[in-house]
Amino acid sequence: MTEQKKQVLIVDDAPTDIQFVIENLKDEFAIKVAGTGRKALELAEAYPPVAILLDVTMPELNGYETCEKLKSIDATKDIEVLFVSANDSIEEILKGYEVGGSDYIVKPVNPEELRRKVRLAVQNTEARFSVVSEKKAAMEAAMTAIMDASEQAFVVGFLRQSFNVTSFKDLAKLTVEYTSKFGLANTVQIRGPWETITVSSALPIAPLESELMYRLADSGRILEKGKRLILNFPLVSQLVKNMPNDDPDKCGRLRDHLALIIEGASNCAKNILVxxxxxxxxxxxxxxxxxxxxxxxxxxxxxxxxxxxxxxxxxxxxxxxxxxxxxxxxxxxxxxxxxxxxxxxxxxxxxxxxxxxxxxxxxxxxxxxxQVSEPYSGEENSADDDDFLL
CATH class of the missing domain: 1.10.287 (Helix Hairpins)
Incomplete structure (x- = not known):
């Protein structure tokens, strides 16, 4: 399979100069051409190249102005820009570097020098893109770790509070409150030998919701359909109505955290009975x-x-x-x-x-x-009332 050529953008208003550059680069690179600075900005943002050959003298936007705008756009700021000009004065070269250019090619252009400098520019752009990509991945990993630590703090907080709970109702309220800290609308049901307690973050609780949770209590540890999630542990079940299915990583983390919370609630319910x-x-x-x-x-x-x-x-x-x-x-x-x-x-x-x-x-x-523990006094969090359909 033939490797796809890397794209280079030529920005020049002189057809002869454009043709010369194309002839010398077409064997190695895919070429796009813009006759003005404004057209170059449009093409570079829509189809980011790996290098830009930019003529200095052009109508409307000259090469320096075009380069300044390219460096101010997120999609094009890391692309290597090579100025092409007949003026090789120190002032012109310094001006090119000041606006963000990486190299300066003086007309008339030597073909071998052109190819060598374009290859180097492509390598530099790809290296810069790789660094940016790695930084982005590292930042995402760091943010994920921070979020996971924050979410784990909610789990630990629930487990600590659960040690002081002495009734099914208080335990259900505590479980709903800490699950709501994840931004999740949820209902918790605790089934004892003499009573069944159902508490929800959305009021009032639909009778169908409570009845269906009771019937599904023995239907498996984890039940999922769309954004709905049901977790079943001995004595305790939880329905979550708005799992973030569009973010699989977050969804998996939350599922693990909720399983720990409901398992802890189950053990607490057993202790309450004992x-x-x-x-x-x-x-x-x-x-x-x-x-x-x-x-x-x-x-x-x-x-x-x-x-x-x-x-x-x-x-x-x-x-x-x-x-x-x-x-x-x-x-x-x-x-x-x-x-x-x-x-x-x-x-x-x-x-x-x-x-x-x-x-x-x-x-x-x-x-x-x-009986020394104070009754749990946390307030239930309100949430939008969703119709319960599985």
Whole structure:
């Protein structure tokens, strides 16, 4: 396959000079010709060449004025310009360099010098274009890295905030808010054993949207159609309505960031369920221990009353038994020993009461600590309401 020739633009109003240059360059380069400076500007911007041969003396715009304008246009400012003139004074040559020319060819033109200088100009233009292209690529890569770092900061911010969330509703609001920071309209649904919470950046939430998210929860981790994206994790689903499909790199980054956020929300939802169950068990245990403590206290009081009544009845019965004083003292001594044993047992019971009391207090503290986080107070971001169609 023949390599396409590089294009050179000749700007001159003298047909003879134009023909001379064409004859000497046509074997190596594709040639375009402009008879005026204004025409040269049009052609150079529409079909940028790799070198421009520019006559100095022309009507309307002379060569220096044309070169100044070429250097002020982004599309042509990096193209090598070679002046062609019969005037080889130092003043003219310096003027050419001042307006942005890279070389000066004096008429009458030597063919070999012409070809050599044009080849060098083409090499310089291509090298400059390569540097500009590399700088542009490096800048784009740097901007992508900066954007990625900024987006990752949103993910980290969400994960940090999620540690303090204690309810499905607050978790859904937090997820919607941080997703909105990416400029995305979104809806989040969290499904628990007793309730399903749906929160959206667009109000009100369409019933069809909520119902469809519920039904698609088991249809795969990632669902995409057009600008719509659904992410499904255990307990949590998210619908994004305006993914930037026109920018595949950004779209891929956002998809990764959102997957991390929803996975974090899923783990947080599981923790909320576990903590709620623990709190419920603690509360039930607390109530049970309080009942046991109350029953033990009542039982001890009843036992003491029984022992007091027994002592009274025994002492009264001595009057009818005809017992000697020594016998009465012996019986009373036995009863007092039994009462003392009962009191000792009662004291042991008091220690058990104290332990039960400590357990109750620790359970109450644990319940308070599990609920210590403040409810999430972030405000929902509003967004345009889109019809939900998949």
């Amino acid at each position: 903590n709620d169950e623990i709190a419920r068990l603690i509360e039930e245990s607390n109530e049970t221990l309080l009942q046991i403590q109350k029953l033990q206290t009542n039982q001890k009081e009843t036992n003491m009353k029984i022992m007091d009544r027994l002592m009274d009845e025994v002492q009264q019965s001595f009057l009818t038994f005809g017992m000697s004083e020594e016998q009465e003292d012996l019986v009373l001594s036995k009863i007092r020993d039994a009462v003392d044993d009962t009191l000792d047992n009662f004291e042991a019971g008091l220690k058990i009461d104290e332990e039960l009391k400590n357990i109750v207090e620790r359970l109450e503290d644990a319940t308070v600590h599990m």
